[in-house]
Amino acid sequence: MSTPTTTTAGEYLLLFRGREWYNDLSAEELQKALGQTKAWFERVSSQVKVKASQPLAREGATVSLKNGRVVTDGPYAESKEAIGGYLLFEAGSLEEAIALAKTCPTLAYDCAVEVRPVGTECPMSARARQLEQAQELVNA
Amino acid sequence: MLLFRGNEWQKGLSPEEMQTVASRWMAWFSGLKDQGKVTAGSPLEAQGKLVSGKNGRVVADGPFAESKEAVGGYFLLQVKSMDEALAIAKECPGLAYGAVVEVRPVAEACPLIAEFAEAQLTGATA
Numbered sequence: 558m559s560t561p562t563t564t565t566a567g568e569y570l571l572l573f574r575g576r577e578w579y580n581d582l583s584a585e586e587l588q589k590a591l592g593q594t595k596a597w598f599e600r601v602s603s604q605v606k607v608k609a610s611q612p613l614a615r616e617g618a619t620v621s622l623k624n625g626r627v628v629t630d631g632p633y634a635e636s637k638e639a640i641g642g643y644l645l646f647e648a649g650s651l652e653e654a655i656a657l658a659k660t661c662p663t664l665a666y667d668c669a670v671e672v673r674p675v676g677t678e679c680p681m682s683a684r685a686r687q688l689e690q691a692q693e694l695v696n697a
Numbered sequence: 698m699l700l701f702r703g704n705e706w707q708k709g710l711s712p713e714e715m716q717t718v719a720s721r722w723m724a725w726f727s728g729l730k731d732q733g734k735v736t737a738g739s740p741l742e743a744q745g746k747l748v749s750g751k752n753g754r755v756v757a758d759g760p761f762a763e764s765k766e767a768v769g770g771y772f773l774l775q776v777k778s779m780d781e782a783l784a785i786a787k788e789c790p791g792l793a794y795g796a797v798v799e800v801r802p803v804a805e806a807c808p809l810i811a812e813f814a815e816a817q818l819t820g821a822t823a
Contacts, residue, residue, distance in 0.1 A: 570741060572768065579809050584816040591809050609737065609773065612804040613698060616779075620786040621797040627787050631800075638766070640700065640801070641808070645737075655746050659753025669749035673761065673768070676740035679722060680769070681707055685715035692712070 568608065568675035569654040571644040573661070575668030576635055577615065593662040601657065605646045612642040641668070645675070698801045699772040699786055703765040704743075706795030714794075721790035726772070734785065738772040765797070 579587060601607060618631030648654040651674060658670040707715065729735035747757045761767045776782050779802055786798040804811075 568739070570739075570771070574747075577808065579812045582812075582816075584813065587809065587813040587816055591807075591813055594807070594809060611698075612807050613801040614804040615808075617799060617801040618779075618783060619702070619797055619799045620783065620789070620792065622792045622795070627792060629783060640768075642804075643698070643771075651744070651746070655748060655753075655756060658746075658748040659756075661748075661753070664749060664753050665751060669747055670753070671745060671747050671768075673745035674742040676742045676770070678740070679719045680704070680740050680743070681710070681715040681719040681722070684707070685712040685719065688712040688715075 565651075565674070566649045567647065567677070569646060569648045569651070570673045570675055571646075571654070571658055571661075572640050572671040572673065573642045573644075573663060573668060574638050574640055574671055575663065575666070576637055576639065577641075578663070578666040578668060590662070590666070597660065597662050601644070601646070605648060605657065608645040608647070610642070610644040610646075613640060615639070615641075637667075637669075698803060699738075699774060699782070699789075700768050700799040700801065701770040701772075701789070701791065702768060702797040702799050703795070704767060704769040705765055706791065710794065718790050718794065725788060725790055729772070729774075729785065734774055734776055734781075736773045736775050738770070740770040741768060743767075 579590060582590060598610065615635065618629045620627060620629055648657065651672065654672050658672045661670050664670065710718065726735065726738055743759070743761045745759060745761045747759070749755045749757070759767065774782050774785060776785065779800070782800050782802070786800045789796060789798050792798070
């Protein structure tokens, strides 16, 4: 009931994935890329309601539990899947969000854009409720 | 930014465990909000698409669920240092069940701008 379908308006998150492609460019190419991305963000901001948008520094760490101890791995390795930034905005549907993602200029530099609908309910709560309801049906 | 990676770990939980972790998670988020340390946070739907290629001609499905790497949600933190962000990440109620939290600082400037500025300084050309 609260989970968006492809036709649902709501919040969407773009995750910009890719290597530090700008490291390989000349000054002229960089200037062109800068212009393109700046223009894109300005255009996007005028077309949709942008809630937040930031680049992420390449440093970082991952925190997890290993053998009963909390460990920190990092700094973050450079890879094609690395997330370089995000854009949180409102769209009328997943299709609309995808259409927007397709215009991102970094795609030409071998980056990818992940498009995800923002959830309105903790997936664990939803799943727990589903399982409990299923159990009640079994017990009835 | 905290990125919650992987959601496989949720699969093995009983409904009671799921509710417990979910409640703890929401309490964790509320607590951080009260302290002014988090400005936003949400789970992400398991559906979605990965757009790539020239003009985004390639549109692929996930997986965004049942994957160790998939981003299941995020928090936007407002803290003074990476150490503080790491300390908060270590409080994640999902860690005990196998969750992985990626901690990334928000860049001060667009890396493109920084790169361009550096290229100008060093007079780098193709």
